Amino acid sequence: MAGGTLPGTERDAPDRIVLHVDMDCFYASCERRKDPSLAGEPVVVGMGYEAGETHGAVATASYEAREYGVESAQPISQALENLPRMAAATGAGDVERDPDLDPAECGYYRPVDMDYYQSVSEEVKEILHDCAETVREVSIDEAYLDVTDRTSWARTPDGSRTLAEGFARHVKTRIDDEVGVPASVGVAPNMSTAKVASDHDKPDGLTVVEPGSVRDFLAPLPVETVHGVGPVTARRLAAMDVETAGDLAAADPAELGAEFGERGRELYARARGEDDRAVEPTGRPKSLSRESAFTEATADEDAKREKVRKLSADVADRARRKGALYRTIGVKVVEPPFDVNTRASSLPGPVDDPDLVAEVALDLLEEFAGREVRKVGVRVSKLDFGETDQSSLDGWAGAGDDESESEFPASASTGPTSAGSTAADPPDDTATLAEWASEAEVEPDDPETLADWAEVAGGDGPSNADDPGGGRGHERHREGQASLGDFDGESE
Known part of the structure; x- marks a missing residue:
C-alpha cells in the first residue's frame, strides 16, 4: 500500500471492518x-x-x-x-x-x-483502491471499502483508539493531502452502519462505531438516518410512533412487514445494526489505472520517466492478476495547479504485455518533456476478460500509422490546456476523462450523469417520493449533491 503499511495490523478480527467514504459537497x-x-x-x-x-x-x-x-x-x-x-x-x-x-x-x-469532477473522483478512487482490495464504488462521490484484511478492531497500546480508526484517518489524510478535497469517513462492522457513521459528523468527519456498540450508536438517532429511510418512509413510520432508530429496532417486525413488505423487515434489521451484505464491486472494471504525485511539481525527465515505468509495471500486473487483456494504453499528466491532460493509443487487438505498456506510456509522456508536472498516471482500457487470442507485439509494431489508432492526437487534451495551445476534438471512441474516472462499471439502473438525472428529474430536482417502485425519488436533504447514485431507491 502506498504510504506504507500501518503499524499494528492484525488478521484475527472476528468482525468485518467497513469504511464508507463520502466526499463533502463534492x-x-x-x-x-x-x-x-x-x-x-x-x-x-x-x-x-x-x-x-x-x-x-x-x-x-x-x-x-x-x-x-x-x-x-x-x-x-x-x-x-x-x-x-x-x-x-x-x-x-x-x-x-x-x-x-x-x-x-x-x-x-x-x-x-463533469469532466473535471470525474477526473478528481478518479484521483480519490485511486487512493481507495490502493488502500483496500475490495471497493464498491457507489457514485462519483462515495464508496465502500472492506479493509478487514488491512487493519483490526484491536486497540492501540495506550487504549486511546482502535487500529481501524488509525487506518481510516490515514485514508482521509491521503485524500486531503494528495487530492485536496475533504471527505467524511464512517467505520463500522457493516455497510449500512458505516454509511450512517459517515454522515454523523460532516463535514470532514471521522466516526467509528465499534462492534458491540452499534445499537447504542444508532438508537438515539432520528429514524431517517437509518440507511434506506427517506422522508416519505419517515412520515409513515412516525404515524406508527416510530421516531428514532431505537424505536424502529424495538418495533414489531410483523407490523413493519405488513406496512412496508420485505423492505420493512430490512429496515428493522438495519436499525438493530444487522446487515450481512458483503462489500462487492459493481461489475467488472472498464479500465485499470495507477497514479502517483510528486512531492513538488517537477520538470525532471528522469524522475517523470521512472515514475511512469513503475506505474506501468503496476498497472500491467493488476491487469494480469484480474485476467484482463487490454487494447488501449494511456497516460494522465497533471500540470500545476490542476490542469489534467490525457493521451492514449490503441492497439489492433487486446494484449497482455507489460513491456509494451511501459513503451507506449513513455512515448506518450514525451509530449510533456520540459514541462512541470505534479502527477502522472498510467491506464489500460478497452479491457477483454474473454478467451480472445491476444495480438502479437510484432503485429502491433508493424501495423504502421494507418492501422494503429491514436486515440488522442498530439494536440488533443481532455483537460485544461496551457495558454496558446489548442485542443482538437478526439474521435467518438476516444478514451475520455469520464472513462478514466470510472474503474467500476456503472450498473444499468444506476446512471450517474447529470444529463440522465436532469431527464428523470425534469430539470428542477427530484421529488421526495421514496417508494422503491416509484422511481428515483430520494432526496439527500442538505447533504452531498444531487446525483442519481442517491435517487436509485433507498436500499442498496
Whole structure:
C-alpha cells in the first residue's frame, strides 16, 4: 500500500471492518480546488445551469451556502432568492452591479464541470483502491471499502483508539493531502452502519462505531438516518410512533412487514445494526489505472520517466492478476495547479504485455518533456476478460500509422490546456476523462450523469417520493449533491 503499511495490523478480527467514504459537497469542493479563492465562500453548483441564468437545479451547495437556505435539488431560481449572485453585487465580468446587494450576503454560482469532477473522483478512487482490495464504488462521490484484511478492531497500546480508526484517518489524510478535497469517513462492522457513521459528523468527519456498540450508536438517532429511510418512509413510520432508530429496532417486525413488505423487515434489521451484505464491486472494471504525485511539481525527465515505468509495471500486473487483456494504453499528466491532460493509443487487438505498456506510456509522456508536472498516471482500457487470442507485439509494431489508432492526437487534451495551445476534438471512441474516472462499471439502473438525472428529474430536482417502485425519488436533504447514485431507491 502506498504510504506504507500501518503499524499494528492484525488478521484475527472476528468482525468485518467497513469504511464508507463520502466526499463533502463534492462538486463545490472541486470548484474550490480549481479556484482556491472560493475557500470559505458560499458556492452553488447548478445542473442544467448556465452562468447568469436562472434555470436549472442545485447540484451541490456548500455548507456556507446552506446557511442561506440553499439545498440540493432546489431550483436555481429559488436558490437565487435566498442567496443572490456575487457577480451582481460586485459587477464582476459583464454583469451590471446592483447597489442594493450586499456582497457579504451573496454567493458564487458555477455550472457543472463533469469532466473535471470525474477526473478528481478518479484521483480519490485511486487512493481507495490502493488502500483496500475490495471497493464498491457507489457514485462519483462515495464508496465502500472492506479493509478487514488491512487493519483490526484491536486497540492501540495506550487504549486511546482502535487500529481501524488509525487506518481510516490515514485514508482521509491521503485524500486531503494528495487530492485536496475533504471527505467524511464512517467505520463500522457493516455497510449500512458505516454509511450512517459517515454522515454523523460532516463535514470532514471521522466516526467509528465499534462492534458491540452499534445499537447504542444508532438508537438515539432520528429514524431517517437509518440507511434506506427517506422522508416519505419517515412520515409513515412516525404515524406508527416510530421516531428514532431505537424505536424502529424495538418495533414489531410483523407490523413493519405488513406496512412496508420485505423492505420493512430490512429496515428493522438495519436499525438493530444487522446487515450481512458483503462489500462487492459493481461489475467488472472498464479500465485499470495507477497514479502517483510528486512531492513538488517537477520538470525532471528522469524522475517523470521512472515514475511512469513503475506505474506501468503496476498497472500491467493488476491487469494480469484480474485476467484482463487490454487494447488501449494511456497516460494522465497533471500540470500545476490542476490542469489534467490525457493521451492514449490503441492497439489492433487486446494484449497482455507489460513491456509494451511501459513503451507506449513513455512515448506518450514525451509530449510533456520540459514541462512541470505534479502527477502522472498510467491506464489500460478497452479491457477483454474473454478467451480472445491476444495480438502479437510484432503485429502491433508493424501495423504502421494507418492501422494503429491514436486515440488522442498530439494536440488533443481532455483537460485544461496551457495558454496558446489548442485542443482538437478526439474521435467518438476516444478514451475520455469520464472513462478514466470510472474503474467500476456503472450498473444499468444506476446512471450517474447529470444529463440522465436532469431527464428523470425534469430539470428542477427530484421529488421526495421514496417508494422503491416509484422511481428515483430520494432526496439527500442538505447533504452531498444531487446525483442519481442517491435517487436509485433507498436500499442498496
